[in-house]
Every structure is written in C-alpha cells, then in structure tokens.
Amino acid sequence: MEGNLTKGPILKTLTKLAIPIMASSFLGTLYNITDMAWIGLLGSKAVAGVGVGGMFTWFSQGLAAMARMGGQVQVAQCIGRGEKEKAHGFAQAAVQLAAFMGMAYxxxxxxxxxxxxxxxxxxxxxxxxxxxxxxxxxxxxxVFSFMTLTLTGLYTAQGDSKTPFLANLIGLVTNMILDPVLILGPGPFPKLGVAGAAIATVTAQAIVMSIMILAIIVRKKENVLKGIQLFAGIPREYLGGICRIGIPTAVQGMAYCAISMVLTRMVSGYGAEAVATQRVGGQIESISWNTADGFAAALNAFIAQNYGAGKMDRVKKGYRASLWTVGIWGILITLAFVCFPRPIAEIFFHEPKAITTAVGYLIIIGFSEAFMCVELTTVGALSGLGRTKLCSIISITFTSARIPLAIILGGLMGLSGIWWALSATSIVKGIIFTCTFFWITRKRG
Structure with missing residues (x-):
C-alpha cells in the first residue's frame, strides 16, 4: 500500500518522510561539492568552466520540474482521494514526459x-x-537526471522517501570513487580533468535511476509506478493535469536560472575568480537550500495528500512545524557563513585572490539563508495546494528584480553590490511567500 500521510501524528509523519529526502538532498550537495573540491585542484579557470557548464544542467532541472512537480502533486492528491487508477495514470504520464523532454534537451x-x-x-x-x-x-x-528527479517525486508522493535515499547513497559513493580517478588520473588511469567530473556525475545519475526502476520491478509492494509503459500514448486528461501544475513550476525554475545566467555574465566581467566564486559559493550555499528543498518535497506530498482528503487542519499544522524546522536550520547556516567564511572558502580555493572574493560572497549571502529556506519550503507547501501559478508569479517578479538591482548596486559597490542584490531579494521573497501561505489557508478555513 502507498504511504498514507493523512493519518497519525503530524510532526512524526512529516519528519519520517522528510529525513530521507533531506538526507538525499545532502547527498546531492555532496555530489556537487565533491566535484568542486577535486576540480579546484585544477585551478580557478577549470572551476569557472564547470560553473558555466553547470548552469545548463541547472537550467534543465527547471524543465524537468514540469514532469516531477506535476506528477508528484497529482499522484499525491489522487492517493489522498483514494483514486488509485488515476494516480497510476498520472505517474505513467509523468515518466513518459520526463523521458521525452530529457532526450529533447x-x-x-x-x-x-x-x-x-x-x-x-x-x-x-x-x-x-x-x-x-x-x-x-x-x-x-x-535524460538520467530527468528520470531520477521525476521518479524521486513519484516515490515521495506515495510516502516512500527511503528508496530514493538509498539509490542516491549508492550513486554518491560511485561518484566519490570515480571523481579523483577520472579527474586526476592516478596510476594507469588517464587524466580527464573537467570531462572526468562530467562522466562521474552522469554515471552516478544512471545508477540512481537504474536502482529506482529495479526497486519497482523487484518489490511486491503496491506502487503507482508498477506496470508503466514508456512508449504508450499519453491520455490528454493526464498530460493536461501534469502540465497545469508542472508548467508554472518549470517556468519558475528556468526563469530563475536564466536570471542567474545574466548575473553570471555580469560577474564574469570581474574575472575567472569571480565566476568560480559564484559557482562554488552556490554549491556551498546548497547545504541550506538543498535541505530546505528536501523538506519542501516532503511537505509538498504531505499537504497534497491531506488537501486531497479535505484535511485543512493538518495542512496548516504541517506547514507551521516545517517553518520552525527550516527556519532554525537557516539561522545556523547564516552563523556559519558570517562567522567562519575564510575556513569554508579555503576548502575550495587555493589562490589568495579567489579566497578573498569567496569570503566576501559568503558573508553577504549568509544574511539571507534563513529567508531562502523559508521561501523554498513555502513554495513546496503552496504547490501541494496546486497553487504553482501563484508561486511562479511571485518568484519570477522578485527574482527578476535582481538584474536592475545588481546593475545599480554593482555600479556603487562593485562585485559586492551584485552579491547584495541576490541576498536582499531572497530576504524579501521569504517574507512575501510566508504571508501568502497564511493568507490563502486562512481564506480556505
């Protein structure tokens, strides 16, 4: 049977689902940090190159969010309403869409x-x-990344976050072994440098996807993913339902990345060290946002199932518990970034100029960490209610403001002004999203 999130103690139910997802998110962070730490040995120019290439894999995740979020919310709401056949239909449509879009990209x-x-x-x-x-x-x-993200969402919708965690753990171990071997080429192995990092990451993603598919086939446990036919036609009802929820999330993710690309182009005017700092800084920062994103995924499934079952009281209580949890985590990250920026920067950079640039980035960005955690969690909560369009409008509006703000502050303060544009908008978004959720749920009683 699917994991029922509409019964039992709220915090216990939510935490049981959230911990493996948050652990998976940590593994995702370690994936990236492992890459960056090894590539860092090749110098800041190699890091800058991977930073630019990484922008396009990040952009693809925005596109992949269409199948992942659309599938996850629709499947969870169907389970909450007890509509198992429809849940299977939405799961199949999501997987087919992910495979097609991954190959097209x-x-x-x-x-x-x-x-x-x-x-x-x-x-x-x-x-x-x-x-x-x-x-x-x-x-x-x-395509392996597209499939992994979507399968993770569909497992989560059913209340199973352990399987994706175990798959990601095996993928991480593979990545950590392959990274030094393929990047640096010790002994008889060829030194592939940046290409080696990409091969290691792609191989790990393929393994994660294979394990999740194997788990569906091997287990006798009921699963909405059982019996999926990849090459069957997608019924318009299911495709439309996924796109209605998923497209605003995809647009939001891609717009966020496109805006970051424009900002990265502005940053590139300050040299390779500045580009490398933004890339590595983002990976260090992902310690907080990957955790918040993991909790948001759990909250999304929890809220979607309970909303589908008409239990608004559990929806509100689940959100409040999550808000406290990620808020405290964000504050701890803020303290780490603001109080200990140099030791953190020295893990990834070995040139004095790059270390100084990274220290400035960490301190400025550090002030917004708690607000960013709250923003991501609230987006997950609102998406669980099916309000992805509203999330998209708020997010794109205020994230777009980073560009004119970066131009103004950059003119006044140089590179630090661009970092402050990122930090200030994150603070504003965190406050606005929280107020929006309370306003919407108050209206719905």
Whole structure:
C-alpha cells in the first residue's frame, strides 16, 4: 500500500518522510561539492568552466520540474482521494514526459553547445574549453537526471522517501570513487580533468535511476509506478493535469536560472575568480537550500495528500512545524557563513585572490539563508495546494528584480553590490511567500 500521510501524528509523519529526502538532498550537495573540491585542484579557470557548464544542467532541472512537480502533486492528491487508477495514470504520464523532454534537451544541447557557452563571453581560453567539454557530456546525457528527479517525486508522493535515499547513497559513493580517478588520473588511469567530473556525475545519475526502476520491478509492494509503459500514448486528461501544475513550476525554475545566467555574465566581467566564486559559493550555499528543498518535497506530498482528503487542519499544522524546522536550520547556516567564511572558502580555493572574493560572497549571502529556506519550503507547501501559478508569479517578479538591482548596486559597490542584490531579494521573497501561505489557508478555513 502507498504511504498514507493523512493519518497519525503530524510532526512524526512529516519528519519520517522528510529525513530521507533531506538526507538525499545532502547527498546531492555532496555530489556537487565533491566535484568542486577535486576540480579546484585544477585551478580557478577549470572551476569557472564547470560553473558555466553547470548552469545548463541547472537550467534543465527547471524543465524537468514540469514532469516531477506535476506528477508528484497529482499522484499525491489522487492517493489522498483514494483514486488509485488515476494516480497510476498520472505517474505513467509523468515518466513518459520526463523521458521525452530529457532526450529533447540533450539533442538541443549537443547541437548548440558553442552558442550556449558563448553567451557567457569567457575571455580565458582554458575556462572556455572546460565549459564546452563539461556541457557536452553533462547535458548530452541529461535524460538520467530527468528520470531520477521525476521518479524521486513519484516515490515521495506515495510516502516512500527511503528508496530514493538509498539509490542516491549508492550513486554518491560511485561518484566519490570515480571523481579523483577520472579527474586526476592516478596510476594507469588517464587524466580527464573537467570531462572526468562530467562522466562521474552522469554515471552516478544512471545508477540512481537504474536502482529506482529495479526497486519497482523487484518489490511486491503496491506502487503507482508498477506496470508503466514508456512508449504508450499519453491520455490528454493526464498530460493536461501534469502540465497545469508542472508548467508554472518549470517556468519558475528556468526563469530563475536564466536570471542567474545574466548575473553570471555580469560577474564574469570581474574575472575567472569571480565566476568560480559564484559557482562554488552556490554549491556551498546548497547545504541550506538543498535541505530546505528536501523538506519542501516532503511537505509538498504531505499537504497534497491531506488537501486531497479535505484535511485543512493538518495542512496548516504541517506547514507551521516545517517553518520552525527550516527556519532554525537557516539561522545556523547564516552563523556559519558570517562567522567562519575564510575556513569554508579555503576548502575550495587555493589562490589568495579567489579566497578573498569567496569570503566576501559568503558573508553577504549568509544574511539571507534563513529567508531562502523559508521561501523554498513555502513554495513546496503552496504547490501541494496546486497553487504553482501563484508561486511562479511571485518568484519570477522578485527574482527578476535582481538584474536592475545588481546593475545599480554593482555600479556603487562593485562585485559586492551584485552579491547584495541576490541576498536582499531572497530576504524579501521569504517574507512575501510566508504571508501568502497564511493568507490563502486562512481564506480556505
């Protein structure tokens, strides 16, 4: 039977679901940090190249969110209403959509690699070559990432977060073994550098996807993913339902990434160290946002099931418990970034100029961490209610404000002004999203 999230103690139910997801998110962070730590040994130019290539894998995650969020919310709400057949239909449609979109994105990335990387106007030839190499491999085989994200969402919708966690754990171990071997080429192994990092990541994603598929086949336990036919036609009802919920989330994710690309282009004017700092800083920062995103995924499934079952009281209590949890975590991250920026920066950078740039980034961004955690969690909660369009409007409006704000503050304060534009908008979004959730749920009684 599917995991029923509409009964039992709220905090216990939510925490039981959230902990494996948060642990999976930590593993995702470790994936990226492991890559960055090893690539850091090749120098800041290699890190800058991977930073640019990583932008396109990040952009793809926004697109993948259409199938993942649409499938997760619809499946969870169907389970809450007791409509098992419809839940299976939505699950099949989500998997088919993820496979198709993953292959389409890979094809476009391979055809237009030069134009995509060219957007960032990397002046350094070494950084440019690294970006081309990383983008071709990581985006050319992005379908594994699309499938992994969607399957994780569909497992979560049923209240099963342990299977994705175990799959991600095995993937992480694989990645950690392959990284030094493929990047640095010890002994008889060839030194592949940046290409090695991309191969290690893609291989790990393929393994994670395979384990999750194998778990569906091997287990006798009931699962909405059982009996899925990848090449069957997608009924309009299911495709429409997924797109209605998923498209606003996808637009939001892609817009967020596109805005970050524009900001990265602005940052590139300050040199390879600045680009590398933004890339690595984002990975360090993902300690907080991956955790919040993990809790948001659990809260999304919890709220969607309870909303489908008409239990608004559990919806409100679940949100409040989550708000306290991620808020406290965000405050701890703020203290770490503001009080100990240099030791953190020195893990990833070895050149004095790059370390100084990273320290400035961590202190400024640190002030917004708790607000960002609250924002991500609230987006998960509102999406569980089916309000993805509203989330998209709020997020895109205030994230877009980063560009003019970065131009103004950058003119006054230089590189620090761009970092402050990121931090200030995160603070504002955290406050607005929280107020919006309380306003909507008060209306619904």
């Amino acid at each position: 890979a094809l476009l990335s391979l055809v237009f690699t030069k134009q995509m990387v060219g957007f960032f106007q990397l002046a350094d030839a070494e950084a440019h070559a690294a970006a081309i190499s990383y983008t071709k491999i990581a985006c050319g085989l992005i």
